[in-house]
Amino acid sequence: MTTAGATATSDGTAQAAAGGFAWPVEQFSLGNGLRVVVAPDHSAPIVAVNLWYNVGSRHEPPGKHGFAHLFEHLMFEGSAQVGKGEHFGVLQEVGGAAINATTSSDRTNYFQTVPSAALATVLWLEADRMGALALTQETLDNQREVVKNERRQRYDNVPYGRWHEVLGELAYPEGHPYHHSTIGSMAELDSAQLSDFTAFYESYYSPDNAVLTVVGDTTAEEVRELTERYFGALSPRPRPQLPPVEELADVLGKAERVELEEPVPLPRVFFAFRSARFAEPGSAADDVLSVVLGRGRGSRLFRELVTERRLAQAEGGYLGTWQRAWHASMITGMATPRDGVTLPQLEAAFFEVCEQVAADGVSEEELSRARSMLAADWSRELATVGSRADQLGKHATLFDDALKVADRLPELLEVDAAQVQEAAVRVFAPDNRITLAYTPTAERNDESAEA
Numbered sequence: 057m058t059t060a061g062a063t064a065t066s067d068g069t070a071q072a073a074a075g076g077f078a079w080p081v082e083q084f085s086l087g088n089g090l091r092v093v094v095a096p097d098h099s100a101p102i103v104a105v106n107l108w109y110n111v112g113s114r115h116e117p118p119g120k121h122g123f124a125h126l127f128e129h130l131m132f133e134g135s136a137q138v139g140k141g142e143h144f145g146v147l148q149e150v151g152g153a154a155i156n157a158t159t160s161s162d163r164t165n166y167f168q169t170v171p172s173a174a175l176a177t178v179l180w181l182e183a184d185r186m187g188a189l190a191l192t193q194e195t196l197d198n199q200r201e202v203v204k205n206e207r208r209q210r211y212d213n214v215p216y217g218r219w220h221e222v223l224g225e226l227a228y229p230e231g232h233p234y235h236h237s238t239i240g241s242m243a244e245l246d247s248a249q250l251s252d253f254t255a256f257y258e259s260y261y262s263p264d265n266a267v268l269t270v271v272g273d274t275t276a277e278e279v280r281e282l283t284e285r286y287f288g289a290l291s292p293r294p295r296p297q298l299p300p301v302e303e304l305a306d307v308l309g310k311a312e313r314v315e316l317e318e319p320v321p322l323p324r325v326f327f328a329f330r331s332a333r334f335a336e337p338g339s340a341a342d343d344v345l346s347v348v349l350g351r352g353r354g355s356r357l358f359r360e361l362v363t364e365r366r367l368a369q370a371e372g373g374y375l376g377t378w379q380r381a382w383h384a385s386m387i388t389g390m391a392t393p394r395d396g397v398t399l400p401q402l403e404a405a406f407f408e409v410c411e412q413v414a415a416d417g418v419s420e421e422e423l424s425r426a427r428s429m430l431a432a433d434w435s436r437e438l439a440t441v442g443s444r445a446d447q448l449g450k451h452a453t454l455f456d457d458a459l460k461v462a463d464r465l466p467e468l469l470e471v472d473a474a475q476v477q478e479a480a481v482r483v484f485a486p487d488n489r490i491t492l493a494y495t496p497t498a499e500r501n502d503e504s505a506e507a
Contacts, residue, residue, distance in 0.1 A: 076461065077459075079096070082095075083452070083457070084280065086288055091267045092267075093269040093270070094271075095445070095448060096273075100273065101171055102170065102441060103169070103170060106269045106442070107182055108163055109166075109261060110260070110267075112160050113125065113159070114161045116240070117296075118231075119244055119247075120244060120256070121244050122239060122245045126253075127159075129203065131189065133189075135185040135189050138181065146181060147181070151174065152169065154169045172274055182286075186263065186266070189261065191250070192250075200245050200246065204245075216494055227490055228383075232304075232383070259293065264292035265295060267453050301383060304330070306482060307482070307485050307487055307488035308330045311487055314493070316493070319496065323392070323393055323494060324391070325493045325494070327391075327489065327491055328489070329386065329488050330483075331377060331385045332384070333381060334379040334381040335455070335460075341478065342483060344426050345476050345480055347429055348422045350376065351375065360405070367393065367401065368402055411484055416477075417474070423471075423473055430465070431469065434468075451464075
């Protein structure tokens with residue numbers, strides 16, 4: 057059964073594979089293009105509502121970097137029937153929790169978990185700000201200052217704060233959608249006019265560019281009725297055509313080293329390697345490779361660099377995938393030398409361990425450990441209605457089918473040792489690495505010596 061103006065995109069309720077996602081899922085679309093995903097779970101009287109907008113920093117045109125992240129803030133600043141600052145208050149009054157939003161290069165999502173009796177309230181709030189955001193000069197100016205302060209706290213005024221941003225700039229060419237960070241340019245945010253932000257909102261924050269996911273104590277029939285009531289009258293809106301992006305090669309084509317002298321407490325080195333984009337062939341092997349090499353005290357890098365050779369400190373080291381979805385992604389790593397060990401010594405040892413995997417492969421014991429950790433990760437990810445909703449929205453946005461979520465864990469667990477070695481050969485090729493080395497300024501070194 058479908059409500060007026062809605063079309064079904066799955067045959068009734070579909071059951072995903074028990075190994076990857078063991079809850080029933082139903083998907084449908086409203087006449088205006090809003091895609092809706094429902095996963096009932098009556099084990100507790102709560103529901104999670106998660107709204108994924110297909111807009112992130114990769115959609116920002118030149119001169120408007122930081123718009124997507126700023127809108128993460130602006131969407132809480134009032135709408136047609138909700139006053140400035142009242143969005144959080146309404147949700148808290150009905151018992152809401154985990155009320156927040158995040159922005160990445162690929163998407164922006166808004167989420168909350170509430171008692172199931174408050175589902176209608178949440179959907180009304182989301183529809184109101186999707187259809188009529190109260191975007192004023194006052195709220196724009198206020199949130200610009202909030203973002204500036206966030207940049208100071210997270211990037212500019214903390215040790216190593218810009219490593220993520222710098223590696224992105226080095227790994228992706230100028231003009232590429234992933235070249236700039238989500239925090240954006242403060243100068244470009246300052247120079248933009250209110251009309252620029254209004255145009256960005258009208259281009260991307262519309263029902264035909266969103267996936268609404270509801271997980272918890274509800275039914276597909278209830279969600280159909282409520283979404284049609286609150287979202288059904290909203291109109292789809294045209295979006296600008298994104299400029300074509302030249303496909304990136306499998307490897308960076310360079311071995312680059314950049315050294316920054318900053319007031320950091322200790323020398324530290326960061327690494328970047330080009331990798332497969334999320335859910336594309338090779339990406340599951342990249343994920344397993346990063347766990348084998350760089351996650352936890354049982355990982356290859358920890359055993360070699362910390363325990364056996366005593367070159368690196370136990371804290372502040374890792375290797376992990378970025379899992380970017382639309383263009384080539386990255387694997388990044390980090391290490392901090394022990395006293396008396398130079399950065400070049402540590403860097404050489406780091407690459408030696410990585411290249412050893414490319415040459416000799418990994419053991420079944422290492423592979424089994426990685427599989428166990430990834431299975432535990434997935435179990436924890438699906439344990440709450442909130443994170444379950446996020447995964448369903450992610451897969452619906454990226455693959456036009458939320459049930460693709462069921463493929464994730466089996467794909468990871470099917471990776472074998474040969475595939476991990478093939479990934480290591482590709483990822484750790486000599487012309488596929490960027491090294492970002494931080495060294496303390498002279499002033500910081502003098503302070504350390506005095507201490």
